[in-house]
Amino acid sequence: MTLRLSTVILPYRRWHDGTKEAWQRAEQLGFHTGYTYDHLSWRSFRDGPWFGAVPTLTAAAAVTQRLRLGTLVTSPNFRHPVTLAKELISLDDISGGRITLGVGAGGTGFDATALGQEPWTPRERADRFAEFVPLLDRLLTQDSVSYEGDFYSAHEARNIPGCVQRPRLPFAVAATGPRGLKLAARYGQAWVTTGDPKLYETGTSEQSIQAIRGQIEKLTDACAVIGRDVAALDKVLLTGFTPDRGRPLESLDAFVDFAGRHRELGFNEIVVHWPVPDSDFAAEQKVFERIAMEAPAQLG
Numbered sequence: 001m002t003l004r005l006s007t008v009i010l011p012y013r014r015w016h017d018g019t020k021e022a023w024q025r026a027e028q029l030g031f032h033t034g035y036t037y038d039h040l041s042w043r044s045f046r047d048g049p050w051f052g053a054v055p056t057l058t059a060a061a062a063v064t065q066r067l068r069l070g071t072l073v074t075s076p077n078f079r080h081p082v083t084l085a086k087e088l089i090s091l092d093d094i095s096g097g098r099i100t101l102g103v104g105a106g107g108t109g110f111d112a113t114a115l116g117q118e119p120w121t122p123r124e125r126a127d128r129f130a131e132f133v134p135l136l137d138r139l140l141t142q143d144s145v146s147y148e149g150d151f152y153s154a155h156e157a158r159n160i161p162g163c164v165q166r167p168r169l170p171f172a173v174a175a176t177g178p179r180g181l182k183l184a185a186r187y188g189q190a191w192v193t194t195g196d197p198k199l200y201e202t203g204t205s206e207q208s209i210q211a212i213r214g215q216i217e218k219l220t221d222a223c224a225v226i227g228r229d230v231a232a233l234d235k236v237l238l239t240g241f242t243p244d245r246g247r248p249l250e251s252l253d254a255f256v257d258f259a260g261r262h263r264e265l266g267f268n269e270i271v272v273h274w275p276v277p278d279s280d281f282a283a284e285q286k287v288f289e290r291i292a293m294e295a296p297a298q299l300g
Contacts, residue, residue, distance in 0.1 A: 006034070009274045010036065088101060100170050103174065104174035144157065181218055208244070234268055252291055272291070
């Protein structure tokens with residue numbers, strides 16, 4: 001199985017203060033996809049600069065030619081399917097069909113309350129996600145959509161000419177619960193996980209591997225229910241949230257070992273964070289770039 005290596009570039013710097021160069025360098029290094037987080041603010045970056053995902057990806061599309069681009073991930077926390085679909089179709093057009101939508105149910109962070117609402121419970125997030133993804137699928141594949149749901153509505157929403165990618169741009173669905181995995185099985189071209197968050201603080205690498213294996217088994221079952229081969233879904237691991245944390249980026253050998261163990265589980269895309277000094281994603285830039293250039297060949 002060919003293993004792709006991608007990166008996520010956090011939008012914490014001004015475009016002309018290193019961000020533009022990072023996206024261009026990501027393409028030069030041969031990364032498959034450059035993602036960015038779709039948040040209004042995020043964790044330790046809350047009190048510093050943080051820029052919007054869609055404008056950032058639009059700018060990145062203008063200064064790259066081959067690199068795929070995407071969100072990792074967009075959620076219903078502050079997005080509406082009708083307006084999001086229009087932005088995604090525009091992004092897909094500007095990039096020449098290089099956009100992937102990473103999409104998830106959202107969490108309880110700053111995005112959950114930024115619009116003035118109380119944070120949704122896990123059940124409420126799952127309920128909205130179950131409506132959000134199918135409606136977005138329709139909006140990206142049909143010229144005109146009308147819909148009345150429990151949480152979202154669309155009235156003759158027009159999306160002509162549709163996506164450059166047909167029938168629509170790919171969805172990479174982040175999910176670990178049963179309802180989210182059903183959405184990934186039915187609507188996803190890829191499935192995304194960060195591992196088991198309960199293991200981040202005190203778990204071991206082996207426990208993480210076992211937990212992720214269990215997630216893939218549940219995804220396989222969800223695919224089987226609708227008659228879909230789980231092999232048809234790409235499987236994407238966003239690193240930095242397993243008990244290994246930043247250790248895989250300490251050396252080329254450490255990364256190859258980490259990525260190889262996850263490839264054996266069935267992953268065909270590993271996503272690493274572009275180094276951010278003085279953060280959880282700090283890494284030596286020279287080592288990071290060596291990994292980008294040399295690890296894919298070692299992993300086959």
